């Protein structure tokens with residue numbers, strides 16, 4: 001087993017960075033003994049640094065769905081969701097100026113003094129967060145703003161201040177546009193799945209009560225990492241998104257990776273003009289596992305700042321979630337016990353980022369199904 005050494009450092013002097021201490025474990029440091037450059041902080045036991053495999057991060061072609069091509073869209077959406085649970089959307093109609101306006105407003109916020117930003121946190125679960133993700137011990141090299149955009153009254157206090165009016169305006173324009181994109185993609189998906197009504201999926205996430213969450217992530221550069229080859233920093237650890245669909249837009253800084261079905265990781269080339277869609281756990285349930293929620297993470301090389309904005313389209317708290325009957329073949333059993341979105345969220349918030357949040361809702365396989373599976377395995381092995 002590979003041993004790892006520890007380097008704890010402080011980068012609080014970086015112009016845009018606010019992260020303090022992390023621990024490195026890398027092949028580069030194999031020969032080094034423990035080097036402590038700064039006073040350890042509460043996060044110094046967390047290994048955020050990963051040795052990088054020397055393969056090209058872009059050795060896989062991400063499926064592209066061109067929204068201006070209504071003929072090919074439905075089937076290409078379904079294929080991408082079956083193969084990967086992830087795709088890139090072009091010609092989505094969102095103006096580049098709206099995307100860059102929100103990006104610059106987000107950067108303005110993240111450039112404020114730490115003490116100012118801290119007044120908008122800690123996230124519980126909404127608000128400003130720094131390095132800590134969720135409340136169960138996950139950490140990453142990032143700071144973020146998390147908003148519940150389902151109801152205007154749940155916006156954080158700092159956004160109601162006149163000095164935040166541009167950010168508030170950018171957020172409201174952008175999230176409204178994202179709501180329309182999610183609705184359109186889900187209708188095209190229903191067309192591709194050949195199910196009726198067309199809004200069978202979209203109606204879950206576009207109504208008044210739907211649970212809509214929005215996230216602005218800022219991954220600051222990490223100057224002390226520069227020059228360390230083959231190392232990367234965990235910005236956001238691996239996970240699946242809980243909702244139906246998530247729509248991500250980032251600046252042109254790399255870092256996002258997705259897991260293929262065989263568990264290998266591939267880098268997603270950044271493209272600030274496009275949107276990236278993740279299948280979430282809920283869509284996996286609605287399709288009875290035909291679509292899988294995609295595991296993804298953000299690793300950064302510490303060189304430049306990454307800004308991402310993600311819209312998470314979820315159902316209403318009381319919505320009962322089960323595979324859509326229109327998608328079930330004759331005799332097909334649901335893989336999941338029925339549950340409400342409220343029940344799923346309550347359970348999800350007790351989990352760590354990397355956990356499989358659907359496992360508690362999986363149905364126990366019937367004896368006959370288990371027997372059948374064993375027989376199939378036996379057949380594959382010995383025939």
Ligand SMILES: C=C1C[C@]23C[C@@]1(O)CC[C@H]2[C@@]12CC[C@H](O)[C@@](C)(C(=O)O1)[C@H]2[C@@H]3C(=O)O
Nearest residue numbers: 125133134138241242348349350351352353
């Ligand atoms: C560790 C956690 C953070 C998270 C809530 C959770 O307990 C497990 C799911 C996490 C996640 C991942 C996708 C989204 O970024 C997020 C907002 C969500 O809905 O589920 C986060 C949650 C969070 O950051 O609060």
Ligand SMILES: O=C(O)CCC(=O)C(=O)O
Nearest residue numbers: 215217236256298308310
């Ligand atoms: O910042 C990114 O690019 C991805 C972040 C993410 O997966 C999330 O916030 O759920």
Ligand SMILES: [Fe+2]
Nearest residue numbers: 239240241296
């Ligand atoms: Fe995510």
